[in-house]
Amino acid sequence: MSPLTITGRDTTTGPVVEVVGDLDYAHATALRQQVERLTLRPGQRLVVDLASLEFCDSSGITALLAARQHAQAAGADIVLSGVPTNTLRVLTIVGLDRVFTIRPDAATA
Amino acid sequence: MCGINQDPEPSGTGDGTGTGTNAVFTALLEDSVEELYESAPCGYLSTLMDGTIAKINTTLLGWLGMDRETVVGRLRFADLLTVGGKLYHETHFAPLLRMRGEISGIALEMKVTGGGRLPVLISSVVKHGSEGEPLLIRTTVFDASDRRTYEEELLRRKQEAEQARAEAERARAEAEQARRQAEADRAQLADALAVLQQSLLPASLPLVPGLETAVHYHTASANRLGGDFYDLFPIDDTRWGFFLGDVCGKGPEAAALTSLTRYTLRAAAFHDPEPAVALTTLNSVLHDRYTATGDPRYCTAVFGIVEPGAEHDQATVRLASGGHPPALIVRAGGQVDSLPTPGGMLVGVLPTAPFTTAEATLAAGDTLLLYTDGLTEARTGPTRKNLYGEEALYAFVAARAPSAPQEVITALTGLLGSFGDGLDDDTALLAFGVPAARPHTLPATDHLR
Structure with missing residues (x-):
């Protein structure tokens, strides 16, 4: 089990949140809280960079859905970037590959 | 005493120290038996066999705050005692004294004029005549206030210790009760969880x-x-x-x-x-x-x-x-x-x-x-x-x-x-x-x- 590190930075199009480590039951709440503190403006794009994500369970998916809801409430978009193969497979099984906009990496997002 | 009486040089040496020591002894000699009786550091009294007080010393009168006139020939020994003391005297002290001829170290309480009470230790002995018949009772009275205070202090400490022990026992019982309650709560929670779990799955x-x-x-x-x-x-x-x-x-x-x-x-x-x-x-x-x-x-x-x-x-x-x-x-x-x-x-x-x-x-x-x-x-x-x-x-x-x-x-x-x-x-x-x-x-x- 790896600890979860969440770092944020602002770009011209909106905030980028980088998630490193395990997004599981023990740590998913941290991402939810971090994202809920973000102030998003209409038209902005929230990028959740998952390139260094090592594990994601249903709690992690819940946190991603909460982030999506937070963005939508502000009139902003949400993009998942650098989704690891395992997590992409899970997102596809549960149909969320069609709910989230998914980009290869944070730069193209 | 003999040695002192036969002192060969009562005053002839001129030695100041020797003269001072002799003066003290002389004073002791002048301390009459009567004076010793009246001012002794304990109480004395003599009674007839029926308890009537025939003689009482000044020390005891002073403790009790009484006059000799109101006591001698007028009161009995038991009259000097508190109600509880009187009862004990009647049921234990007097019968034991008659039987044994002497009794010692009995704790009693005497009445003090003005309402107080004096804890005392009593010893008595019966004086017999030449034919062996009982004549009178001689009694010594010791002030036991200090001893009583000490005993009361002991008693108080003992009660405090018992109280502390009882409180510790109560605290232990409460802790045990709390532990049992916690166990019961845990068991109840486990039961509730089991019932809930069963409601989520078919039996x-x-x-x-x-x-x-x-x-x-x-x-x-x-x-x-x-x-x-x-x-x-x-x-x-x-x-x-x-x-x-x-x-x-x-x-x-x-x-x-x-x-x-x-x-x-x-x-x-x-x-x-x-x-x-x-x-x-x-x-x-x-x-x-x-x-x-x-x-x-x-x-x-x-x-x-x-x-x-x-x-x-x-x-x-x-x-x-x-x-x-x-x-x-x-x-x-x-x-x-x-x-x-x-x-x-x-x-x-x-x-x-x-x-x-x-x-x-x-x-x-x-x-x-x-x-x-x-x-x-x-x-x-x-x-x-x-x-x-x-x-x-x-x-x-x-x-x-x-x-x-x-x-x-x-x-x-x-x-x-x-x-x-x-x-x-x-x-x-x-x-x-x-x-x-x-x-x-x-x-x-x-x-x-």
């Missing part, structure tokens, strides 16, 4: 004519309500509803979601047993209850209808999946198929979600298996990068095909056990199938018995 699967069924539920933690669920229940005379799924999260909140999911699906099945419709209903219910209120919660689920054929030689299955791994069908011929339902969305995330229905026919000897991802997400290595996975599951099942439902479940239960600590999530397994056709002739070995 046992019903008997379905024409179908063999088997199930296994692995709980990751005895103290935690499970987040997986399954059910199998009759819809009408020919059709049976079934579902299996996994809610997000853990603990009581997951259990509440499981409960809502289970009873929504059961109710929806009676309203419209079309699988995609039942999941759509569940999606609306969960979305309105959770996600729409800012608390995204969801489940994955497979919901289906199975209709065994009238001849019990096959069964028709229609099922829809909401974000759940596809069902497996272990064919009688040994082949393993999946029953994909592409596009099935997590249930409860979106206000409207697409669900597609798939259909399959189970022939005799075919077994359909539903599972939750506790099985495929079990760790097979030290990290979460080594998960069991669907490919391994398919290979495991195929290696044992064909298998009846109970055989599949038994083999997978053994597989779950082999994961050890790698299995850290709840896992539900549900299998059903049409029994393989029985051979019409019994094996030869049976004929030989």
